[in-house]
Each structure stands twice: as structure tokens, then as C-alpha cells.
Amino acid sequence: MTRLLVSLVLALLISSQAASAAQRTITLTVSNKYCEACPFMVKRTLERVSGVSKVSVSFKDKTAVVVFDDAKASVEDLIRATAKAGFPSELRG
Ligand SMILES: [Cu+2]
Numbered sequence: 001m002t003r004l005l006v007s008l009v010l011a012l013l014i015s016s017q018a019a020s021a022a023q024r025t026i027t028l029t030v031s032n033k034y035c036e037a038c039p040f041m042v043k044r045t046l047e048r049v050s051g052v053s054k055v056s057v058s059f060k061d062k063t064a065v066v067v068f069d070d071a072k073a074s075v076e077d078l079i080r081a082t083a084k085a086g087f088p089s090e091l092r093g
Contacts (some may be wrong), residue, residue, distance in 0.1 A: 004058075008079055009054035010080050013026065013035070014084055021069070022069070022070040022071070023053070023067060023069060023070070023080055024068055024069075024070045024080075025064070025065065025066070025067045025093075026066055026067060026068075026069070026075060026077065026078070026091060026092075027063050027064070027066075027089075027092040028063065028064045028079065028089040028090065028091060028092060029040055029062055029063055029089060029092045030057070030063065030064050030082060030084065030087050030088075030089040031088045031089065032086060032087045032088065033059055033062055033087065034049045036059065038059065038087070039058070039064075040057075040087060041082070041087070042055075042057045042064055042082060042085070042087050042089075043055045043056075043057045043064070045081050045082055045085040045087070046064060046066055046078060046081060047081065049073050049078055049081050049082070050068070050072055050073060051068045051069040051070075051071070051072025051077075052068040052069075052073060052074035052078070053067050053068060053069065054066070054067035054068060055067075063092065064082070064089065066078055075091055079091070
């Protein structure tokens with residue numbers, strides 16, 4: 001019984017947290033962008049990370065601006081995803 005109550009409270013906590021989850025916007029500096037198709041690849045890669053809601057990639061600036069849900073994805077997740085696709089990136093400081 002107690003365990004049921006605990007999991008119910010936890011579920012409520014998690015859902016309320018999701019409702020007020022912080023949207024975060026970060027800029028990544030992305031390497032290995034050689035042609036016009038690369039920004040598209042980077043965009044697709046980042047959009048596939050769960051929690052990501054918006055991505056805009058600039059070929060000229062070598063950046064990717066990512067809007068994501070803090071509770072679902074981390075900066076490390078995003079960097080790992082681009083690196084795995086062949087585009088190492090880092091958080092622009
Ligand atoms: Cu390319």
C-alpha cells in the first residue's frame with residue numbers, strides 16, 4: 001500500500017515537473033561542416049534527440065542554436081549526438 005502511494009506521489013511530481021520544464025536555448029559550435037548539406041544533417045541529428053524542440057543551424061557561422069527541454073535532454077546528449085553523426089561540437093561560451 002505504502003509503495004503504491006509513493007509511486008503515485010512520484011508520478012505526480014514527475015508530471016508536474018514536466019509541465020513546468022525549463023526550455024533551454026544553447027548555441028553549439030559545430031566542426032566538420034564542409035558543404036551545404038552538412039547543416040541539414042546536423043539539424044536532423046539534433047532534432048532526433050528527445051526533448052529538442054527547435055534547431056537552427058548556420059553554415060556560415062558554424063553554429064547550431066538548439067532549443068530543448070532541460071528535463072529530457074542535456075547539453076552532453078546534444079554534443080554526443082552531433083559527434084556520433086560526424087560533427088564534433090562544443091558549447092559556445
Ligand atoms: Cu556536407
